Amino acid sequence: MEKISEVNIKDIARFAGVGVSTVSRVINNHPDVNKETKERVMAVIEKHHYVPNNSARNLKRNQSNTIGVLIKGITNPFFSRMIKVIEKEITRRKYSMILHQVESDADEIDSAIELSMEKKLKGIIFLGGCFNHSQQKLAAIKIPFVLTTITSLDDSVDKTVFSSISIDDFAEAYKAVDYICKAGHREIAIISAAPDDQSIGWLRLEGYKKALEDNGIPVEAQKIVSTGEFSLQCGYDSINKLLSQTRFTCVFCISDMLAMGAAKALLDSGKKIPDDVSVVGFDGLEMARFYSPSITTIYQPDEAMALDSVKTLMDVLENEGVHRHVKFDATLIEGESFRPLNGERSDNALLP
Structure with a gap:
């Protein structure tokens, strides 16, 4: 795919060999532009991924009332309930939804740009994925978007150009491991994400390390196993590696x-x-409660996060609201899979 560049309407006019007013008429679907000129202008627009900054108004005739939901990790059951809640809320607000799977090795931003141009999307909600993208990359998305369950890890990125709805993955992983330490455990292993992970997996690993450090427990490399997917099989294989x-x-x-x-x-x-x-564990999946033994876990408020994602996007689209960044609190839920070694249970845990 061609490298994304910042262009304006004057650039499009120059590339297409027409005047700015002609580009404007093409964008607004005026009938007084001949077919050949219109096709040439549209080809330039698509080539440079150009959508005017005021697209919600100027492209009204060309846009549908469709919200794109881009999901990376569609097999993860944590997203299943969120997708249902998001779709129900989008439909209630008289919009339609397109669910688009992003492959694990694909770029979320490139996928979003292509989908927004093809389907004339009004806005985008991202579920999952790696978000260590640059300011220039994020700015290439010309419609409002919300990062859900994730946020940008690059502090130099302008946070006013997008919204995010998530938990504090570092703090919640710290909470879980600190709880384990306070219960008397000293030999604590972790099954984490791939070494090159630049999203929630890295944050949760860092939370684990910090909790050990604060409890006077050294971090041992042999107690850290990385895996490429959040799957049952990867969990199974990782334990066998740890045991060895x-x-x-x-x-x-x-x-x-x-x-x-x-x-x-x-x-x-x-x-x-x-x-x-x-x-x-981590996530608070319903199936984890019914597993035998039931899993002690960090529960993410998935339904509330899904609803707030839609509300935040609609505020920007319909009410000219500003982008915002919300972090929900997660809850430690004790199941049958955890035993304190000091005979105590945490007062901070929510018993099932």
Whole structure:
């Protein structure tokens, strides 16, 4: 794909060999532009991914009332309920929704630009993915967008050009591991994301490391296993690797899917949960409550986050609201997969 560049209406006119007024008439679908000229201008617009900054007004005739939901990690059950809530709320507000899967090795921004041009989207909600994109890259999206469950990790990015709805992944991972430490565990392993992860996996790993440090526990490389996907199989395989290289009394998994896969591997190896090894997950999946043993986990308020994502986007679209960044609190929920070694239970935990 051609490198994204910033162009304005004068550039489009120059590239197409026409006047600015002609470009304006093409954008607004005026009938007094001949077919050949219109096609030439539209080809230049598409080539340079140009959408006017005031697109919500000037492209009204060309745009549909459609919101794009771009999801990276569509097999992750954590997103299933969020998608249902988002679609219901979008429909209630008299819009339609397009769900678009972004492959794990694809660029979210490129996918968003292509989809917004093809479907004339009004706005975009991103679910999941890696968001360490530059200011120039984000600015290439000319319609309002919301990052949901994620936010930009680049402090130099202008946060006024987009919204984000998430939890504080670093702080919530810290909360989980600090809870494990305070319960008497000293040998704590983690199943984390790939080493090159630049999103929530990295934040949760950093929260784990900081909690160990603050509790006077050294971070040991052999107790950290990285995996490419948040899947049951990856959790299963990761535990077998941990069992072969280190000793641990608790494993913290950065997703419930990893935790359930890890628990299965521990049971298959002859370990008892939580008598021999405790397991703590992250996300608060419904299926984790019904797993045996039920998983102690960090619960994300998925429904509230989904609703707020739509509300935030609509405020920008319909009420000329400003972009905002909201962090929800998550909740530690104790299940049957965790055993304190000091005989105490945390007063901060919400018992199921």
